[in-house]
Amino acid sequence: MLLERCSITCIGKTLMMIVAIFLLPQRAWAAIGCTLTDPAEDLKYLYPEMTSYKEELKEFTRMTGGTVLFASLKDRLGSDLDPIYETYETPYTVYSVFKGTQKMGIVHGVNVPGKGGVIQVFLSMDPTTAEIRKFFFQRLESPAATQLRLKAFREQFEKMTLADFYKHDYYAAVDPHAPADKLGKIKPPALDATTRPDYDASLRGIRKNLILLDFFIYGKRFEPFFEKSKQALQRKNKTKG
């Protein structure tokens, strides 16, 4: 009965519109991804001397070789990608912070799945050395939120780079107490077995964030550490074998 009111011409027009919409180029939404809810205030807090900031949208779908790069994310992360949080279409927003014309910092956030829901891991980075300046959570839907937000825990990651995460892959397997293993020295907050997964998810979030920044901003600067870690582990495994 409802359709009786709609003439064949109307249906035809609707179908044409639907086809036209589906034929439009696939581009992801610009203002979303893991964004700072209040960039000006947050960036000013991180960089008190800043005078301006610039937002840049980064999408695998629009990058040359984006599919290959996206596939390589899983290897570098060392775990499967989440089908909701970590899709090929997920957009990312990188904030560059300036004092006058001098670039003071880079801020970038990612979403990772936690036990209770979303964990948004943000890093503020040194633009030249690619070291972590500060690590903080925006959204943290976790029963362990209080412990994970402790400054004493978060401060331990300052000055670390993606290289430290890649190196840790080797040290954790071969020499868990190696003095050079910075990540291995991190003291987790007091958590029980039920909240421990959110600690692991947070570490995974930091690593993912650093890998994406290495792709988007730092020109895959730390790739030699990933390759070396992989080779060294393979060699060790062969020797054991």
Add this chain to the structure above:
Amino acid sequence: MRLSIMTILIGIGLMAHSPSLAAEDEDPFADVKPQPQEDEIKNKSSFKQFFLENFGFRKELMSEFGIDANQSMASRQSIGFEVLKKFSTATRTFSAINFQGRLVRRDGYVGFLNDLEGMDRRGFFFEYHNAYVDFYNVLDPLLKASYQNALVGRFNFRIGRFYLPFGLNLQTDTHGLVLQLSNERNFGYERDWYAGLWGNLNQHLQYNLYYMMGSGYDPKYAGQAGLMGGRISLSNQYASEYGLEGGVAVMVGQRLSPDALARSIAVAQHASGNAHVDTLRFGVDVRYRHAVPTGLVTWTSELGGGWDAPDGVFNQLHELSYLHASRRFGACTQFRWFWQNMSKSRDIDPVLALKSIDASVLTEITWYFRNDVANSNLHWIKLNAETQMMRQKGGVNVIGTLQYYLYW
């Protein structure tokens, strides 16, 4: 045998003196250096950077079918799009444009909560929703660097059509949802045409301050004074650290609202034929998110009171929602209540005067095929039931809505 032992010893000696292998035993990364960085934007023209970067285009399909207790049925089908472009120089993002449009086909009407605007729109109708431009840090060109630093985020200018600065609407994207917040019922529309400033007051508070046309959907001027509206809300750090959002708001002035005139004889008489509704509202709102072992529970409340002269009005909305940690399943219940003092209308015409209260309870379950955290890719089926408890006009009803939504 002697040869074999010699060979082994020589081999061990060679291994011990091999610089690379010896170094690897000590630290396999000792000789690894970061690779030089390439300039990622060297091949991009400034034209492309300015116009094509930070440009987004999203598509939307929405299909809704509704039925009420009187066996009336309705169909609302739409295809839509959303465009957002941010403009930047080498060192600053200074502007953003947002536009949402939909081609809607409506057959029948049962009063979907997310389509009250559609009451008078049958057949095909192209409609717009967001249509605004933001200019960030608008005073920067006039300021020295030290003042730019002090005022980062303080003065942003918005012009166009967007959510009213009242309640939680400004920080809630209700574009594809069936359950809505309270502004549409409170003012007759949830978006208006306006211009004004927004930004941070300090690290704890944000502000929105706008002059609104007071005309709702169409940018229409019929001699009304328009509305001044302002909202002061908690800054983002409270949402981040405590899961808490909230604010207070005020709206004052004149608006065009055929609904308000039709609802109250006293308001229509007060407007004395010019269709201007003298409006005052004070509001307070809060939303609290709390992680539980299996997901996220959210409480939302909006309270608003004031008058559509000469009638006093008061509305409240309370909502409890749950989202499973997998983000695949959600459930929600909402209570809506709107009261208007109709005593003056009853004094004028006791027969035609409407009742004072509209109240409903809504329940909804959602299955998400895709539910991106940042709302960039959404795909769901919702089943919603509205049980009307009291109506100002007509009898109570039960409305069932089945919605399919895809946003990508």
